[in-house]
Amino acid sequence: MKNLEQRLEKIDMQFLAMVKNVERFLEINILVLTSQKFNTNNISISKNIEDNINQLDLSIREDSIITMARFQPAAYHLRKLVMITDSSRLLERMGDLLKANLILINSILEQLPPNLFEQLIPLTLKIKHIFSLYIKGVIDKDTILLYSLIELDLEIDLIVNNNFKFYINYMQENPSLIEIVSTLLFINKKFERFSDHIIHLTKDSIYAIDGSNLRKEELLKNID
Numbered sequence: 253m254k255n256l257e258q259r260l261e262k263i264d265m266q267f268l269a270m271v272k273n274v275e276r277f278l279e280i281n282i283l284v285l286t287s288q289k290f291n292t293n294n295i296s297i298s299k300n301i302e303d304n305i306n307q308l309d310l311s312i313r314e315d316s317i318i319t320m321a322r323f324q325p326a327a328y329h330l331r332k333l334v335m336i337t338d339s340s341r342l343l344e345r346m347g348d349l350l351k352a353n354l355i356l357i358n359s360i361l362e363q364l365p366p367n368l369f370e371q372l373i374p375l376t377l378k379i380k381h382i383f384s385l386y387i388k389g390v391i392d393k394d395t396i397l398l399y400s401l402i403e404l405d406l407e408i409d410l411i412v413n414n415n416f417k418f419y420i421n422y423m424q425e426n427p428s429l430i431e432i433v434s435t436l437l438f439i440n441k442k443f444e445r446f447s448d449h450i451i452h453l454t455k456d457s458i459y460a461i462d463g464s465n466l467r468k469e470e471l472l473k474n475i476d
Contacts, residue, residue, distance in 0.1 A: 256323045260332070263315050267336050270308040270343050271387055277301050277350040278383065278446075281357070282376045285369050290358045298354060305347040312340040327463075335460035342449045342456075349442045349449075356442075360435050368436060371418055372443070375411045379447050382408070386450055390457050401454045402466075408447040415440045 280298060284290050316333045319325070325333065357369070382404050389398040419437050423430045455466040 256319065256325060256329065259315065259319045259323070260329060263312060263319070263333070263336055266308050266312050266315070267340065268387075268391070270305060270312065270340060271390070273301050273304045273308070274343050274346050274350070275380075275383060275387065277305075277347055278376070278380055281350055281353055282373070282380060284354065284357055284361075285373055285376060288361060288366055288369055290354070290361055294354070298351065302347060302351055305344055309340045309344040313337055316340075331463060332460045335456040339453050339456045342453055346446050346449050349446045353439050353442050356435050356439050360432055363432055364429070364436075368419075368422065368433065371415055372436070372440060375408070375415060375440070375443055378404075378408060378411060379443060379450070382447065383450055386454055386457075389454070393461050395458055395461050398454050398458050398461075402451060405447065405451045408444065412440055412444045 277298065280294055280301075284294060316337045320330065320333055361369070382401055385397060385401055388394065389401065416437065419433055419440070423433050426433070459465050
């Protein structure tokens with residue numbers, strides 16, 4: 253039977269693989285938006301990524317539960333296992349958001365002018381940058397870096413709101429395209445949700461590393 257450290261190492265590897273798959277999914281979203289092309293290769297890769305994410309999520313959950321039951325780990329390792337289980341669920345949802353966006357983009361790709369899709373590119377690139385920093389923070393156990401990411405959520409909100417205003421103005425000027433352009437509002441919103449999940453992942457990682465439960469603190473603050 254594997255010891256605790258071996259099990260934790262295996263779970264860490266699975267978690268990092270899941271994160272990398274989600275990152276790759278995001279890169280495909282960006283590629284489709286920048287190239288404004290959706291081909292069979294994109295479909296095949298996306299399907300493989302989705303399968304990998306789902307399988308890793310299942311494995312992480314099962315391995316974490318078995319590890320907690322068998323080894324009854326102390327506080328630090330227990331926090332880590334709780335964080336990974338919670339974060340695995342978030343990563344699976346993030347994959348679903350990216351899959352949904354690809355479907356939406358593909359459904360309207362040839363029906364709208366290029367600038368409407370290009371409007372989303374700065375948002376996706378900013379999100380990718382934040383997600384890359386999150387991955388680095390997790391690998392390096394760098395809480396200073398992780399704490400700094402929380403403030404970047406405000407920058408995402410600003411870009412999302414600007415995109416919202418841009419699309420609303422466009423629909424007002426082009427009422428015949430309201431229905432189809434509204435799809436871009438859904439895509440914009442889903443990218444915002446993806447970014448929100450990165451911040452949640454970041455707070456989970458901080459909790460695992462130094463025990464600071466920022467999500468609980470935020471909840472108590474809102475209650476007050």
